[in-house]
Amino acid sequence: MRKQQLRSNEGIAIANMVVDEEILEVKDTSLDEWLELVRSPPTGKIFVRNMFPTKAHRQEWMRTAHNRPENDVKLLLRHFLVSTGSNLMDRLDAKFLISRIRERGSADDLREHDRRLLRYAMSGGEYPVWEGLGWVIDLLPQQPRVALNAIDAFFQAYYDRLTDNYLSGLFDAQAIIRNRYIESSHTADHATRVLLGLNWRELEWLCGAVFECMGFQVVVTSQSDDDGVDVFAANQTVGNKGLVVIQAKKWRDSNPVGKRDVRELLGTINLHKATKGVLATSGRYEAGALKMAEADARIELLDRQSILQLLNEHCGADWFTRVDRLITSIKVGQGEPQCQYNP
Secondary structure (H helix, E strand, C coil), rough: CCCHHHHHHHHHHHHHCCCCCECCCCCCCCCCHHHHHHHHCCCCCECCCCCCCCCCHHHHHHHHHHHHCCCHHHHHHHHHHHHHHHCHHHHHHHHHHHHHHHHCCCCCCCCCHHHHHHHHHHCCCCCEECCCCCCHHCCCCCHHHHHHHHHHHHHHHCCCCCCHHHHHHHHHHHHHHHHHHHCCHHHHHHHHHHHCCCCCCHHHHHHHHHHHHHHCCCEEECCCCCCCCCCCEECCCCCCCEEEEEECCCCCCCCCCCCHHHHHHHHHHHCCCCEEEEEEEEEEEEEHHHHHHCCCCCEEEEEHHHHHHHHHHCCCCCHCCCCCHHHHHHCCCCCCCCCCCCC
């Protein structure tokens, strides 16, 4: 509480220091009005643009994001992700840090952020305190999961140094990335058509590609003598080692995957001493199959929507424009699938 109160008092002090710019209240603006301000900021005025101004703005954006141009998506991310540079709060933090060092007579064991604060003070404000996150945008749309992990790592390192607005901005940025590049409703129809257009063997290769993008060592089996396994996916991470056996089924909605198929998967899990078995279908599951999976943690059922989400998350929301490259790259000698876009 004392720390929060201190930062609150610092915020008041900073507000008193800003005398040359007028604060523009934007809580009552519409989303489109606020976006226009962000695109063309008025001279001599400051307003909230490192986060959504209100919950209503955030909800409307998420509801209409699939209709928004890519330029607007990237524009908001540039503002919501912490930029390289410094702000008025850093000036006060630097003064507080220097005072603390003088009191204890030592500058040992400083965090990297504190060292940047000192360099900022010694340079007269020219050295940037914050190493920004804008580079995360270059991971999109191909690697949204990596982008989310990068933002989370930044949060873990600096949550105690960021103001409420900057923290909210990071959470808003993560929500935008999930909405746009993982749930990806603006490309859902096209992606679904591509997935349904694959033949059964191509679906097996694509399942192998997505699991390899997730960090597994993958072997796609031959078309015969596969012992009930289409893809072997091994996790070699220390402390999390295991083998996943995957069956891919190119079935229509009119022919749902049933309990017999789940029983066969259980037998395959036992045969290969696997830690998990995955059924992936371009169709759907019977209620009985879903119930069996709920009762056994070793079973995971992926329906069409689940497959699409995994592809978006780990191969990029534009995976369907590169599906032949993804399939071919893993077919050739079980090589690395190209999870990044290479024009």
